[in-house]
Amino acid sequence: MLRKRIIFTLIYENGFFNQSRNFRLQKVGKLRWLEKNYKFQDIAFSLDELIILNASKKDKNMKLFAETLSNLADDVFIPIAVGGGIRTMDDAKLLFDNGADKIVLNTVLFTDKALVKELVSVYGSQSVVASIDYKVIDKQFKVYIQDGTKKLDMKLEEYLDYLKTLNIGELYLNSMDKDGTGFGYDFDTINKVIKGINIPVIIAGGAGNESHLISGLEIPDVNAVATANLFNFIGDGLAKARVGILNKGMNLAKWK
Amino acid sequence: MKIVIVDYGMGNIKSITSALKYLKVDDIVISNKPDDIQSADKLILPGVGSFTKAMANIKKLNLDKILHEVVIENKKPILGICLGMQLMGQSSEEDGFSDGLKFIDSNVKKFNIKNLKVPHVGFNQVEFYKDYKLYKGLDNLSDFYFTHSYQMHSDQNINQSFCEYGDKFIVSYEVENILGVQFHPELSQTNGLKLLENFIKNF
Numbered sequence: 001m002l003r004k005r006i007i008f009t010l011i012y013e014n015g016f017f018n019q020s021r022n023f024r025l026q027k028v029g030k031l032r033w034l035e036k037n038y039k040f041q042d043i044a045f046s047l048d049e050l051i052i053l054n055a056s057k058k059d060k061n062m063k064l065f066a067e068t069l070s071n072l073a074d075d076v077f078i079p080i081a082v083g084g085g086i087r088t089m090d091d092a093k094l095l096f097d098n099g100a101d102k103i104v105l106n107t108v109l110f111t112d113k114a115l116v117k118e119l120v121s122v123y124g125s126q127s128v129v130a131s132i133d134y135k136v137i138d139k140q141f142k143v144y145i146q147d148g149t150k151k152l153d154m155k156l157e158e159y160l161d162y163l164k165t166l167n168i169g170e171l172y173l174n175s176m177d178k179d180g181t182g183f184g185y186d187f188d189t190i191n192k193v194i195k196g197i198n199i200p201v202i203i204a205g206g207a208g209n210e211s212h213l214i215s216g217l218e219i220p221d222v223n224a225v226a227t228a229n230l231f232n233f234i235g236d237g238l239a240k241a242r243v244g245i246l247n248k249g250m251n252l253a254k255w256k
Numbered sequence: 257m258k259i260v261i262v263d264y265g266m267g268n269i270k271s272i273t274s275a276l277k278y279l280k281v282d283d284i285v286i287s288n289k290p291d292d293i294q295s296a297d298k299l300i301l302p303g304v305g306s307f308t309k310a311m312a313n314i315k316k317l318n319l320d321k322i323l324h325e326v327v328i329e330n331k332k333p334i335l336g337i338c339l340g341m342q343l344m345g346q347s348s349e350e351d352g353f354s355d356g357l358k359f360i361d362s363n364v365k366k367f368n369i370k371n372l373k374v375p376h377v378g379f380n381q382v383e384f385y386k387d388y389k390l391y392k393g394l395d396n397l398s399d400f401y402f403t404h405s406y407q408m409h410s411d412q413n414i415n416q417s418f419c420e421y422g423d424k425f426i427v428s429y430e431v432e433n434i435l436g437v438q439f440h441p442e443l444s445q446t447n448g449l450k451l452l453e454n455f456i457k458n459f
Contacts, residue, residue: 001380001381001420002376002378002379002380002421003378003379003380003381003399004378005378005379045445045446048378048379048401070270073270073271073274074274074277075274075278076274077271077274077275077278077442077443077444077445077446077448077449078401078443078445079401079403079440079443080271096268097270098270099268099270099271099274100268101268101271101403101440101443102403121306122305122306122309123304123305124304124305124306124405125375125405126304126375126377126403126404126405127304127305127403169375169377169403169405170375170377197373198371198373198374199373199374199375200373200375200377200378223373223377223378224378252379253378253379253399253401253445254399255398255399255444255445255446255447256394256395256398256446256447256450
């Protein structure tokens, strides 16, 4: 039976990892700090997958980002999806060469269709994840690109239809309103838009505790739940949550 | 022990290297040079992406002939991972039709079931009924990480294991020195590390 997944999203900015609060980043620590305080390699054993997003604002410094990725990827034996600032084939190659198993695209989905098609053709659709940042404004779902700074005219539903034409492997649906709040996922929107999406869907934004993860995993069309909440889940928080979720009989992978 | 990861320009080789290092393999070489491949104790054929493009790269580098020599004639153990597993079969329907390395009697076709989400992504349980050496110490229905849009079938006994997603398909084979896994052992936590350890120790 195909299992559902719990994913941790690490937000990276100029050499540091961050706690995101409604898209405002709070600096937490460097990789060393993360390793020292949180024994990341141990935490990875409670996860099905890791996503690392480069949220650096002015200069994405892909080289430094790739170095950090390379160090983090050692001894982490789960898939790592990496994104933020991918604008060229070379950017993608740099990340793949440094430990990315998949890449996460956001802005270029809208601005550079040719690049997306080339990435899919070279690396396969299963290696390309589409990330969508959205907000609810006057009961309408609005899509944002460029690190949440630019609003698109297209509605979320139209945008999802458009993405279908790009032959992408997975969808990462992030609620900017709920991001970092710890109040739970944006189930209203999720339930409205995910029916009929023919690729795996990862939901993100808002998970603050074990029961939020469970509520997400219980939605039939949701394939994975993601959280970027360092404070609530890192330490032994995530390990305990996973055990709790498995004890409730949820469909997650087990390993010896 | 010298393990050569065959480099034909397609594959996330870093995770495989990292797993082999963790398992204390002392000599890990990433190469497409005949000398390296011939002097290896064991080979890993990685790969993600397009079957057709992969075969084109392999032929361009003359790797099809070198691999045939060391795998079929010299019986060197080889483990194909994901696309690497598919490439050692007869053919794939990807991009129409494409010939494989033809070491194993199998074919690859697209997942084709209505309303089934493709690619098949995530941990899934692997069914194996016999005592395959690759799965020594692992329980039947152990979880491994998959990410693929094409699936393997065969009418022959290739010591196959299976996985169910939409329908049932082959996710590993073990024919003497020729081994393949559709899933990614290097991304499958302790279950995957155990399988890689079995490849290192039991073949």
